[in-house]
Amino acid sequence: MTVAETPKEQVKRYLAELKARAPGRSVEVRVPPYAAVQVIGGGTHTRGTPRAVIETDPDTWIALATGELAWADAVSSGRVLASGERADLSPYLPLSDSAESD
Numbered sequence: 795m796t797v798a799e800t801p802k803e804q805v806k807r808y809l810a811e812l813k814a815r816a817p818g819r820s821v822e823v824r825v826p827p828y829a830a831v832q833v834i835g836g837g838t839h840t841r842g843t844p845r846a847v848i849e850t851d852p853d854t855w856i857a858l859a860t861g862e863l864a865w866a867d868a869v870s871s872g873r874v875l876a877s878g879e880r881a882d883l884s885p886y887l888p889l890s891d892s893a894e895s896d
Contacts, residue, residue, distance in 0.1 A: 801852045802828045808859035811889045821846040821880050825855045834880050846878030861888030 799807070805828040812823065813831045820836030822844040832844065850858070854873040857863035865884040868874040876882065 801856065804856050804859075805829055805852050808855060808889050811859070812883070812886060815889070816883075816886050820844070821848060821878070823883070824849040825852055828852060836880055844878070846876075846881040848874060848876045848881050848883065850874045858883070858887050859889040861890070 805825050809823065809825065809829050809831045813833050816833040816835075818835035819832040821834040822830055822832050824830040824847065826849070834846075850868065850873060854863065854868055858865060858868055858874075863873070865874070865882070865887055869876055
């Protein structure tokens with residue numbers, strides 16, 4: 795019997811996968827209240843607000859990671875707030891097939 799992951803565990807797992815696929819520190823991806831990571835090569839962020847920030851809620855992040863929601867749709871509907879250069883995760887999403895997350 796497998797134990798289903800909690801939303802917090804899913805968010806952290808998918809953020810870790812994104813970090814592995816898009817190493818770097820030029821974009822901060824925030825999924826409050828669970829986690830934030832810095833990804834994508836380019837300028838390095840060390841203090842204060844990074845030049846590029848992406849923020850979304852846990853349900854939206856999971857939907858993006860599994861391919862249930864397209865990046866452009868999430869941004870245009872306001873479910874993702876993305877600002878700054880390189881604040882586009884579309885080349886890296888989805889992170890898995892939705893069937894894998896079930």
